[in-house]
Amino acid sequence: MNPPERDLAYSHEVRTNAEDVALIRRMCDADETALVALYDRWMRSLYSLVFHLLKDADDAEDVVEETFWQAWRKASSYEPSRGAVSTWLLTIGRRRALDRLRAKGRRREESMTDVRELADVASPMSDPSQAVEGAERKTQVLSALAGLPHEQREVLELGYFRGLSQTEISELTGQPLGTVKTRMRLALQKLREPLAMYRERGD
């Protein structure tokens, strides 16, 4: 008999990685209610991320569904030692979104205006406390991003939030490829320390 389906829809409960790992284990045992529970816990974060990349609700919804379906099919391949379940899920989703973005060649249509309107994801002008509604982790990430030099934050935003390749970033910004690589590396190195406390392991 199947376990009863719990109504976890869109809950704001505290999400711990241990709970996510437990859901993954249940998914490995073909418990579909665990998949639904995982979906309820992470759907909003995943949708926000892929929508930010794709700028299209239909595409973003497709990617969300594909991502959770892949998680169901590949649950046994999740390795707790490599990171939190949420990281695993968001990585799958982002890669799928990038695949879709690249297949559509949408990036080529972007103009420098779009680039300048990068939504100021990490702009020092943004109000982290309002944006994250008290979520400490999100505040920390925004603060860390805001603390980067503008040119480093720009390549990071173009690479991560727009899914551009280093070559495309170089073309778009007019900076040499080597400069883009260096800025990207420095940006990630600077982010490592303030964000290390949020590094979650499943083990």
Added chain:
Amino acid sequence: MNKLSHEEAYSELAGVALDSVAVEVSVAVREHAASCPECGPELAAMEDAVAQLAQAVPEVAINPGHGAGIRSRLLARARGEREARSVPAPGPPDLARGVASLTGLGHKLTPGTQRAVDAEVRKVVPLPVRDRSTAWPAYVLAAAASIALVATAVQLSRVSADRDALRSQIATRSSTPAPSDTTPAIAPSEKQAIIEAMAGRDVKMVPLATVTKESMGHMFWNRQSNDWTMVLYTMHPPKPGMTYQVWLVTDSAKISAGTFQPDATGHAFMQAKYALDRNALKAVAITEEPAGGMPSPTGPIVVSGSAAP
């Protein structure tokens, strides 16, 4: 791609962590990092940092209805897969009976047709028990449990729009097809079974058309033998990752009649054996659904036909 030097790999670590380099570069860097005491931990640390960036994305609300729809589809797909996995090979008894509707006629299926049959049997979506609030009547569930569907790769070329023409075409298909005809010849017994399914004395024909009234084919329901035979032509291929699914629509249920893919010419031929009250059928509908099919229709109707007299 050639092996990278340490310096080359190190310079690409951030790009790899951000998926901002070509796949071959990423593969080469990861290969190097796997055995490099400096690059391995560095890449892992960068990937950790990258993973945190998702937290910075402003939250965007998904359309609640769409979010619930994805949730339902995931649940149905996972449940269907779990149930399919628990079914002993080669298939549940009802599916075996479906195959028997072709194999029990005194002939052996050609290997190609048999492979197609086997593939379709594996794809059949187990009919689920619906939510209690919308539970189907017991007789519907009982009927659904016995449904046996087989979609074959038998290709019928140049099928005309009416039953007589179709019947004539099947009956006259030469055992020595024209050199240009690449359609596999239909075995005589298989041909006879198709004709009987479509041309018996108590066959109801449901014309199928698009929403713009473009004729697409027919569903033939032999109410004596409970054979269902569907022929479609000029169907566009479904979107990637999607499939067409046939529904028998009654007053109280939409009964999945299986999934199919048209062939390269747009033709599709599908047979099923399913007992339905002779006055129960209201319509036949075809929707586009995620690969593997759905327990109830979720996509738009692309082809349909009324069963009204």
